[in-house]
Amino acid sequence: MTMTPTETVDAFIAAIEHKDVEAAVALVTDDVSYENMPMQPIIGPEAMAATLEMFLAPASEVDWPILRQFEVGNVVVNERLDRFRIDDGWLELPIAGVFEVVGGRISLWRDYFDMGTYSKQMAELTGNT
Numbered sequence: 001m002t003m004t005p006t007e008t009v010d011a012f013i014a015a016i017e018h019k020d021v022e023a024a025v026a027l028v029t030d031d032v033s034y035e036n037m038p039m040q041p042i043i044g045p046e047a048m049a050a051t052l053e054m055f056l057a058p059a060s061e062v063d064w065p066i067l068r069q070f071e072v073g074n075v076v077v078n079e080r081l082d083r084f085r086i087d088d089g090w091l092e093l094p095i096a097g098v099f100e101v102v103g104g105r106i107s108l109w110r111d112y113f114d115m116g117t118y119s120k121q122m123a124e125l126t127g128n129t
Contacts, residue, residue, distance in 0.1 A: 005101035006069065009076040012099075012106060016052065017062050025049045028106045035110040048109075058126070061085035064095075074101050082113075086125040093118055 008027055015023035025045045034042040042051050062084055069078035076099040084091045093113050100108035
């Protein structure tokens with residue numbers, strides 16, 4: 001049975017929180033577009049997996065609480081706080097995410113966030129100021 005768009009996105013986020021990139025990528029289409037605004041889109045599950053591995057590697061824990069989420073047709077929009085435990089601290093990044101789901105798989109994942117907030121916190125946590 002095919003999951004609803006919300007169930008698909010929830011399963012995807014749960015896989016990322018477990019740092020299970022393989023399970024997350026199993027929930028995307030072969031032509032998925034992964035877009036971290038304002039960066040260039042990443043196309044395809046292999047490129048997405050490599051990018052996720054890079055983002056998740058420094059984190060010993062990942063917690064992405066969803067603050068608000070709604071589904072309209074095949075689109076799921078959520079407001080999250082993406083949290084990454086790095087050494088003894090947490091990088092906390094407010095996110096607005098948009099997911100398009102086709103046939104129970106994510107075909108578009110677009111996250112909007114402030115790159116300055118990410119860069120500043122990462123530098124503080126890793127000592128690379």
